[in-house]
Amino acid sequence: MQILVLTSTFRRHNFVINTLVSSFDVVGVWQEAKSFKALRFADTADEETLITDHFTLRDAAEAKYFPGHSKPRLSRGAVHRRIPVAAINDSSEIARMEACKPDVVAVFGTGLLSRGIIERFGGRIINIHLGLSPYYRGAGTNFWPLVNREPEAVGATILYLDAGIDTGDIIGHVRPDVLPEDGPHDVGNKAITAAAQGLLLAVRAHVAGRVRAVPQTEGGRLYQRKDFSASAVQQLRDNFATGMISEYLDQKALRDARFALIALPVDS
Numbered sequence: 001m002q003i004l005v006l007t008s009t010f011r012r013h014n015f016v017i018n019t020l021v022s023s024f025d026v027v028g029v030w031q032e033a034k035s036f037k038a039l040r041f042a043d044t045a046d047e048e049t050l051i052t053d054h055f056t057l058r059d060a061a062e063a064k065y066f067p068g069h070s071k072p073r074l075s076r077g078a079v080h081r082r083i084p085v086a087a088i089n090d091s092s093e094i095a096r097m098e099a100c101k102p103d104v105v106a107v108f109g110t111g112l113l114s115r116g117i118i119e120r121f122g123g124r125i126i127n128i129h130l131g132l133s134p135y136y137r138g139a140g141t142n143f144w145p146l147v148n149r150e151p152e153a154v155g156a157t158i159l160y161l162d163a164g165i166d167t168g169d170i171i172g173h174v175r176p177d178v179l180p181e182d183g184p185h186d187v188g189n190k191a192i193t194a195a196a197q198g199l200l201l202a203v204r205a206h207v208a209g210r211v212r213a214v215p216q217t218e219g220g221r222l223y224q225r226k227d228f229s230a231s232a233v234q235q236l237r238d239n240f241a242t243g244m245i246s247e248y249l250d251q252k253a254l255r256d257a258r259f260a261l262i263a264l265p266v267d268s
Contacts (some may be wrong), residue, residue: 001025001103001104001203001207002026002027002104003020003103003104003105003106003203004028004097004102004104004105004121005020005026005105005106005107005108006030006088006105006110007029007032007108007109007110008032008034008110009032009033009034010034010059010062010109011059011062011063011070012109013108015192015193015196016106016128016192016195016196017029017072017073017074018069018072019196020106020196020200020203021072021074021075024203026074026075026078027078027079027100028078028079028097028100029079029081030081030083030088030093030097031072031080031082032083032085032087033082033083034085034109035085035086036139038054039051041228041229042230051233054236058188060185061183061185061186061188062189065189066189079100081093081096085111088110089113089114089116089117091116094120097117097121098120102124103124104126104203104207105117105124105125105126106127106128106199106203107125107126107128108127108195109128115163118162123160125160125161126159126161126199127159127168128195128196128199129158129159130142130156132153132155132156132173132175132259133157133216134166134167134217134220135153135221136153136220136221137165137166137167137221137222138165138166138223138224139224139227139228140227141223142156142187142188142191143184143188143228144221144232146239146240146244151178151187151248152175152248152255152256152259153259154175154176155173155194155261156191156192156194157172157173158171158201158202159213167216168216169215170214170216171205171211171213171264171265172198172201172261173261173262173263173264174195174197174198174264175191175194178190178245180249184236184240198264201264201267205265
């Protein structure tokens with residue numbers, strides 16, 4: 001089974017690549033640069049410090065959770081492309097992807113993919129959406145549940161990619177195993193770890209013809225990058241400081257039931 005991976009350049013992305021490499025023949029990896037510049041949302045020096053600290057802690061947490069994943073561990077013959085923002089949709093790049101002859105295209109953390117890619121590999125693009133669709137869609141969808149004091153809505157959705165924003169048919173969901181002492185980046189990285197394992201299950205099930213994908217219902221919340229703010233970061237910090245995680249864990253079964261999830265196919 002030949003896998004093509006479309007992703008980005010951070011340690012978490014390398015972790016997902018290497019998780020796939022451990023189980024499949026990864027014939028090509030495209031790593032697209034990130035375009036999100038968080039400091040443009042800071043209006044004061046204090047806000048700049050708050051946002052900088054948030055992302056510094058995120059990067060440190062990734063180093064803790066994903067040691068040994070500073071780069072992809074690809075086989076000698078695999079294609080490896082590091083490309084600028086939005087270049088993943090260039091026709092020349094799509095032609096290179098097609099030349100890899102993948103059975104499945106795995107996606108995690110790119111910008112929006114064009115119809116050209118979706119149509120070229122239609123029906124075999126499996127995406128990790130960090131967030132529980134359809135409840136949270138768009139950008140920062142494991143950030144906003146923590147801002148909204150809803151840790152039960154943190155997780156990942158493994159879905160078939162379509163032309164909408166996280167609207168494809170769902171293969172399954174995962175939630176992280178949260179502990180009382182976890183901070184926001186612990187919760188986020190645990191969700192990524194669970195998502196990577198969920199992706200393995202989804203790819204195997206797809207190839208074996210065992211996926212019974214579920215169309216999404218309407219509704220939920222859609223967040224865009226422009227919604228990010230220093231005040232949201234401060235609210236997230238305040239929620240953790242005032243016992244949000246303990247409150248959630250005390251009522252975990254009841255809270256989790258508010259967001260019905262779809263179980264991933266299991267290995268047969």
